[in-house]
Amino acid sequence: xxxxxxxxxxxxxxxxxxxxxxxxxxxxxxxxxxxxxxxxxxxxxxxxxxxxxxxxxxxxxxxxxxxxxxxxxxxxxxxxxxxxxxxxxxxxxxxxxxxxxxxxxxxxxxxxxxxxxxxxxxxxxxxxxxxxxxxxxxxxxxxxxxxxxxxxxxxxxxxxxxxxxxxxxxxxxxxxxxxxxxxxxxxxxxxxxxxxxxxxxxxxxxxxxxxxxxxxxxxxxxxxxxxxxxxxxxxxxxxxxxxxxxxxxxxxxxxxxxxxxxxxxxxxxxxxxxxxxxxxxxxxxxxxxxxxxxxxxxxxxxxxxxxxxxxxxxxxxxxxxxxxxxxxxxxxxxxxxxxxxxxxxxxxxxxxxxxxx
Numbered sequence: 001x002x003x004x005x006x007x008x009x010x011x012x013x014x015x016x017x018x019x020x021x022x023x024x025x026x027x028x029x030x031x032x033x034x035x036x037x038x039x040x041x042x043x044x045x046x047x048x049x050x051x052x053x054x055x056x057x058x059x060x061x062x063x064x065x066x067x068x069x070x071x072x073x074x075x076x077x078x079x080x081x082x083x084x085x086x087x088x089x090x091x092x093x094x095x096x097x098x099x100x101x102x103x104x105x106x107x108x109x110x111x112x113x114x115x116x117x118x119x120x121x122x123x124x125x126x127x128x129x130x131x132x133x134x135x136x137x138x139x140x141x142x143x144x145x146x147x148x149x150x151x152x153x154x155x156x157x158x159x160x161x162x163x164x165x166x167x168x169x170x171x172x173x174x175x176x177x178x179x180x181x182x183x184x185x186x187x188x189x190x191x192x193x194x195x196x197x198x199x200x201x202x203x204x205x206x207x208x209x210x211x212x213x214x215x216x217x218x219x220x221x222x223x224x225x226x227x228x229x230x231x232x233x234x235x236x237x238x239x240x241x242x243x244x245x246x247x248x249x250x251x252x253x254x255x256x257x258x259x260x261x262x263x264x265x266x267x268x269x270x271x272x273x274x275x276x277x278x279x280x281x282x283x284x285x286x287x288x289x290x291x292x293x294x295x296x297x298x299x300x301x302x303x304x305x306x307x308x309x310x311x312x313x314x315x316x317x318x319x320x321x322x323x324x325x326x327x328x329x330x331x332x333x334x335x336x337x338x339x340x341x342x343x344x345x346x347x348x349x350x351x352x353x354x355x356x357x
Contacts, residue, residue, distance in 0.1 A: 097147060
């Protein structure tokens with residue numbers, strides 16, 4: 001008997017915050033995805049969410065469905081697919097609410113998909129030498145660009161002499177900031193407003209700041225491996241080695257992925273503009289449209305620095321991110337252009353090549 005999926009279509013009475021979600025809701029199914037499909041689509045190809053990615057392929061879960069799919073370069077953990085049991089590789093990919101990508105290391109300048117359909121990203125830092133405002137601005141920019149909501153989480157408050165000083169510095173990034181001890185009950189209590197049924201959260205930050213510890217605190221068990229922190233530089237070893245979406249009993253999903261800590265800015269101009277909106281607004285008032293905010297006459301940004309309205313180190317961090325974003329984005333564009341040119345040359349050669357005798 002065919003499963004009835006009509007209840008998963010959009011409804012004015014939908015409530016994703018029910019205390020005991022089940023089926024697709026516990027996997028993060030929302031009206032945004034439901035409005036992309038019809039009842040007939042759901043009957044033929046039930047929705048499944050990609051909960052794990054390995055080299056051998058994809059693992060996906062749905063309402064009473066657990067499926068293994070072949071590897072796909074166009075799919076990220078967290079994606080929703082309409083599962084085609086006859087031809088799993090042809091399963092339809094639904095439009096995403098958010099998407100994290102990273103530039104592939106090396107000279108290829110290619111892009112790898114990291115995670116999709118994340119609602120909230122906890123940008124994690126700690127009350128020690130790892131704390132770095134520039135890094136927080138980078139991660140928050142990436143989160144805005146991906147289309148998710150950023151929240152800064154400052155851990156290891158119990159080990160700091162003055163944890164409030166770290167919280168004040170983090171709050172300068174102008175997004176919600178939470179300071180806590182990652183061990184014990186504080187993560188569940190202080191992050192509860194973002195960890196609601198039907199939502200997906202992820203953690204972004206350098207190694208050793210307590211991301212895996214937070215995952216375990218939220219799940220109430222050893223869901224993610226944790227590692228020790230080196231005393232000399234307050235950094236830890238990478239403990240997450242594969243990408244997985246953990247579905248917690250409370251009905252929300254937690255993303256645990258190594259790629260989320262290694263993102264480099266590319267095609268992220270909007271995310272940077274969101275974080276540095278004050279500087280972007282000031283720059284719009286400069287006399288010259290190509291003002292570099294150095295010593296040009298009529299520079300509104302330099303004028304704000306002179307009056308103390310703007311902190312010059314913040315300007316330098318903004319300019320650094322803009323240069324990195326421009327370089328990586330241009331590299332990607334040039335690579336795509338070279339690939340297209342090479343492809344046309346190969347097709348031309350093959351077309352003109354005489355047939356075999």
